[in-house]
Amino acid sequence: MQQYYLIGSPISHSLSPAMHNLAFSILGIDARYGLCETDLSALSGTVERLKSENVSGWNVTMPDKQAMCDLCDILSPAARVSHSVNTVKNVEGTLYGYTTDGDGFIRAAKENGFQIESEDITLLGTGGAAVSILIACAFNKAAEIHIFYNRTSSADRIRTVIERLHTAIESDCEPKITLEPLSDEPVLRKRICNTGLLINATNVGMAGSGKESESLLPDLSWLSPDTDVFEAIYNPGKTVLLRQAEEAGCRYVNGLPMLLYQGAESFRIWTGSEMPVGRIQKEVFDHF
Ligand code: NAP
Secondary structure, three states: OEEEEEEEOOOOOOOHHHHHHHHHHHHOOOEEEEEEEOOHHHHHHHHHHHHHOOOOEEEEOOOOHHHHHHHOOEEOHHHHHHOOOOEEEEEOOEEEEEOOHHHHHHHHHHHOOOOOOOOEEEEEOOOHHHHHHHHHHHHOOOOEEEEEEOOHHHHHHHHHHHHHHHHHOOHHHOOEEEEEEOOOHHHHHHHHHHOOEEEEOOOOOOOOOOOOOOOOOOOHHHOOOOOEEEEOOOOOOOOHHHHHHHHHOOOEEOOHHHHHHHHHHHHHHHHOOOOOHHHHHHHHHOOO
């Protein structure tokens, strides 16, 4: 039997075991997916143990995604640019590292008819989700990506990612990327009013953040029906931003399909098979 794990901490709330174990069972794959609670100080020891036990692969979540990058032998282009790994495939002791959040974002966006190629995109946030989305948009030929940061220290972090993007993408395919503070309301408003796709990858609106009843947009007038709105948050299913989008007549989607499809991409990397996402959505996500 093949064995897979989720490693990170805390992980007990994760939907990944239900998602992958159901997919293995539907497709008749002899494999199990379990949890392996691992904080940063224990990561390299855990990885050595998983290798010695010939574990086929694992997902990685906070706080281990960056450190996992340094423990892999070969990285995908997106993992290299983001310096973050959420999926590892172990091939006879050689560790291949990937990051699949960006793939999940692209599939969710396209499925909802959102355009990425040649699009003018506004991205709110500079954390892990924002970095994955930035790289995916750049690799998928967005024309312009306007990023807004909260704290100055976070802007410095994402500048490094933008520099790595410059070397990873041929100059004639490179999007125009700007980085501005969320606190500059006139600039933020101008960008959002002119954007084709607005993405919220901050915690503002997320359950448990203390900001669940807030949106970074003070009012509806910033949105036109021509603006598509992608919310990375999946809990709650309809954030204040998505309620604003609905009222303004925009197309919108929450973070659940991104979550589902990043898992489906890990599954494809490990097994070579397509995850039966319709059944997984119905039996795992609809109860979430
Ligand atoms: P993260 O790395 O901690 O980043 C959080 C981001 O939110 C940072 O840019 C942070 O800015 C910003 N932020 C926090 N408080 C803020 C505030 N009061 N005002 C403005 N910005 C604020 O977390 P993450 O992993 O990127 O996750 C971000 C969101 O995406 C979460 O809601 C998470 O659930 C969601 N997510 C969804 C998926 C999916 O598959 N759908 C995957 C990953 C994450 P500073 O650091 O500068 O304060």
